Amino acid sequence: MFRNIGGKIKGLAKVIFIISVIVWAISALVAAIGAGVATAESCGSYRHSSGAAGFFAGLGIFILVAGVGFLVSWIGSFFMYGLGQLIEDTEINRRTNQQILAKLSAAPAAPACKAEPAAPVVPAEPAKPKTWICRSCGTENEENSLFCFNCGTRKA
Ligand SMILES: [Zn+2]
Incomplete structure (x- = not known):
């Protein structure tokens, strides 16, 4: 229920943004119709093109209100979306840190600042007596x- 809170906040920010844009668009439409009708009525008494005047007045109001509404919705969504992104990134950082810590604790504790020896020290094998192999029977004989x-074959 509370997993991936950052992603949920981001999703909610998107939903709120879309709803906000729709509400503003409806408001703009209502305002535009009102302005258009009012313009057409006021012009109607002395002009023949009152319908066109009303249409353009309505269109202007619609673009204005819808534009402002879109900007307000868009900018308003920044904060919520940004918060979601922040939480998401923090969660990713937390997980990455855990992985790094797990890897560090799993790896053999290597001194970080001490230079590794140039070549690994190979333990010297105990001095093995040199031998020779008999060419006749293959037996290993002392040097x-x-x-x-x-x-009894003679050494070559
Ligand atoms: Zn032999």
């Missing part, structure tokens, strides 16, 4: 032996 201890 200092002259003959294979298995078959």
